[in-house]
Amino acid sequence: MKLGTPRWWYVRKGAPAPMIRALLRPVSWIWAYVTASKIAGATPFDPGVPVICVGNLTVGGAGKTPIVRELIERLTRRGVVAQGLARGYGGRLKGPLKVDPARHTAAEVGDEPLMLASGLPIWVSRDRPAGARAAARDGAQVIVMDDGHQNPSLKKALSLVVVDGETRHGEWPFGDGAVFPAGPMREPLARGLERADAVVLMLPADVAIADAELLALFGSKPVLIARLEPVGPPPPGPQLAFAGVGKPWKVERSLKAAGCELIDFAGFPDHAGYAEDTLKALEAHARAHGAGLLTTEKDWARLPSQWRGKVVSWPVRAKFEDETALDRLLDVLVP
Numbered sequence: 001m002k003l004g005t006p007r008w009w010y011v012r013k014g015a016p017a018p019m020i021r022a023l024l025r026p027v028s029w030i031w032a033y034v035t036a037s038k039i040a041g042a043t044p045f046d047p048g049v050p051v052i053c054v055g056n057l058t059v060g061g062a063g064k065t066p067i068v069r070e071l072i073e074r075l076t077r078r079g080v081v082a083q084g085l086a087r088g089y090g091g092r093l094k095g096p097l098k099v100d101p102a103r104h105t106a107a108e109v110g111d112e113p114l115m116l117a118s119g120l121p122i123w124v125s126r127d128r129p130a131g132a133r134a135a136a137r138d139g140a141q142v143i144v145m146d147d148g149h150q151n152p153s154l155k156k157a158l159s160l161v162v163v164d165g166e167t168r169h170g171e172w173p174f175g176d177g178a179v180f181p182a183g184p185m186r187e188p189l190a191r192g193l194e195r196a197d198a199v200v201l202m203l204p205a206d207v208a209i210a211d212a213e214l215l216a217l218f219g220s221k222p223v224l225i226a227r228l229e230p231v232g233p234p235p236p237g238p239q240l241a242f243a244g245v246g247k248p249w250k251v252e253r254s255l256k257a258a259g260c261e262l263i264d265f266a267g268f269p270d271h272a273g274y275a276e277d278t279l280k281a282l283e284a285h286a287r288a289h290g291a292g293l294l295t296t297e298k299d300w301a302r303l304p305s306q307w308r309g310k311v312v313s314w315p316v317r318a319k320f321e322d323e324t325a326l327d328r329l330l331d332v333l334v335p
Contacts, residue, residue: 005059005060005061005184005246005247005248005269005270007171007249008021008175009175009178009183009184010171010172010173010175010184011170011171011172011175011176012172012175012176013175013176013177014176015170015176017176021176021178021182021183022182024178024181024182025178025182027181027182028178028179028180028181028182028183029179031179031180031181032179032187032188035150035186035187036187036191038150038152039150039152039195042152042153044152044153044154044155044156045128045129045132045153045154045155046155047129047132047133047135047136047143047154047155048136049132049135049136049140049141049142049143050141050142050143050157050158050333050334051085051132051142051143051144051145051154051155051156051157051158052071052142052143052144052145052156052157052158052159052160052333053145053148053149053154053156053158053159053160054067054068054071054144054145054146054147054160054162054200055147055148055149055150055159055160055161055162056147056149056161056162056163056186057149057161057163057174057185057186057187057189057192057193058163058164058173058174058184058185058186059180059184059185059186059246060245060246060247060270061164061245061246061247061250061270062162062163062164062202062246063162063164063202063226063228063318064146064147064162065112065115065116065146065298066228066316066317066318067160067162067200067226067318068084068116068144068145068146069116069120069317069318070226070317070318070319070320071144071330072084072116072120072121072144073120074326074330075142075144075330075334078330078334080141080142080334081139081140081141081142082121082140082141082142082143082144083120083121083122083123083135083138083140083142083143083144084113084116084120084121084122084123084143084144084145084146085122085123085124085125085128085131085132085135085143085144085145085146086110086112086113086116086122086123086124086145086146086147087110087124087125087126087128087146087147087148088109088110088113088124088125088126089110089112089147089271090106090107090110090111090271090302091106091107091108091109091110091113091124092107092108093108093109093124094125094126094127095109095123095124095125095126095127095130095131095134096123096124096125096127096130096131096133096134096135097109097123097124097125097134098121098122098123098134098138099113099114099116099117099122099123099124100117101114101117101118104117106301106302107273109124110124110271111271111298111299111301111302112146112298112301113146114301115297115298115300115301116146121135121138121140123135123138127153128145128148128151128153128154129153129154132145132154141334142333142334149161149186149192149195149196150186150187150192157332157333158197158198158329158330158332158333159195159196159197159198160196160197160198160199160200160224160329161192161193161196161198161199161200162199162200162202163199163200163201163202163214164202164247164250165201165202165203165204165207165210165211165214165225166202166203166204166207166250167211167213167214168207173214174189174217177189189217193218193219193221196221197221197222197329198221198222198223198224198329199218199221199222199223199224200223200224200226201214201215201223201224201225201226202226202227202228202318203225203226203227204227204253204254204257205227205228205229205254205257206257210223210225222325222329224320224321224322224325224326224329225320225321225322226318226319226320226321227318227319227321228254228316228317228318228319229316229317229318229319230254230258230314230315230316231315231316231317232315233258233259234255234258234259234260234261234294234314235292235294235312235314236261237261237290237291237292238261238262238263238289238290238291238292239255239260239261239262239263239286239291239292239293239294239312240262240263240264240265240266240282240285240286240289240291240292240293240294241255241260241262241264241265241266241293241294241295241314242265242266242267242268242282242293242294242295242299243265243266243267243268243295243296243299244267244268244269244270244271244272244274244299244302245270245296245298245299246270248265248267248268249267251265251267251296252265252267254316255294255314260294263286263289263291264285264289264291266282271302272302273302274299274302274303274304274307276304279303279304279307283310292312293310293311293312294311294312294314295311295312295313295314296313296314296315296316297313297314297315297316300313
């Protein structure tokens with residue numbers, strides 16, 4: 001059973017929070033120690049081609065996968081053979097294997113790799129070095145790895161950490177700084193930033209300027225601003241939307257900001273599978289209000305094939321504000 005992301009994770013230090021936060025602190029110290037020990041004791045494998053790691057410092061919901069897509073597409077436009085590499089979270093196949101949307105399902109390779117593979121070369125492999133070797137043998141000149149900032153098994157030529165830059169609605173991207181499970185952090189902030197070459201700060205479309213207090217935390221690290229932009233407007237008419245992502249409430253906000261006529265929104269845990277009974281209940285609720293069914297591109301990839309014609313996908317893409325700054329980072333790897 002998958003659990004949803006606790007909203008109290010993102011409450012600042014000093015703000016009211018449930019007692020469970022304090023109770024989980026000792027577990028978080030163990031988590032941080034194990035992560036640090038694993039990183040310190042590793043000897044990263046060099047696959048012979050540059051690896052760009054798109055990771056994050058928190059558990060889910062930062063926007064890594066759209067950045068991976070944008071980097072692969074950008075490198076491809078420059079004439080570079082770029083391929084993606086993912087662990088395949090939620091899929092049962094260990095790999096290494098190249099994802100084929102015509103053959104594979106989300107249950108086999110994971111929802112995000114399946115989504116990306118609709119137009120890009122994507123590998124999944126639980127063993128990251130094995131996946132990188134396979135991609136290099138397949139002709140990859142650059143490997144873009146989705147997640148893995150805390151995975152030391154591969155040598156990284158460029159490490160980007162993606163940060164959710166929304167600091168409104170009482171939320172703070174790093175909560176009070178506590179490590180999982182007492183908070184959203186995968187490791188302490190300072191330790192994670194030490195290994196990063198740059199920060200990608202994901203801002204909501206309706207926020208013009210990044211929060212100065214948040215920017216100050218990154219010190220001298222280069223910060224690239226990016227935003228998730230809809231590929232097109234939401235479908236017309238009333239809609240019942242649902243999403244199983246790291247922060248489903250952000251999907252609801254984005255749809256409303258885009259002018260979607262939402263009659264209701266259902267949030268599910270990240271990577272959650274959709275049982276037939278759940279989908280039928282959503283369909284009945286939508287029909288009772290004369291509404292359509294709408295979900296994210298990632299969720300659509302997890303739908304059973306018989307439901308894909310009944311649900312509309314609402315895709316988004318990452319857009320960098322300063323593309324020149326991004327190109328400068330990539331120039332070091334692929335002149």
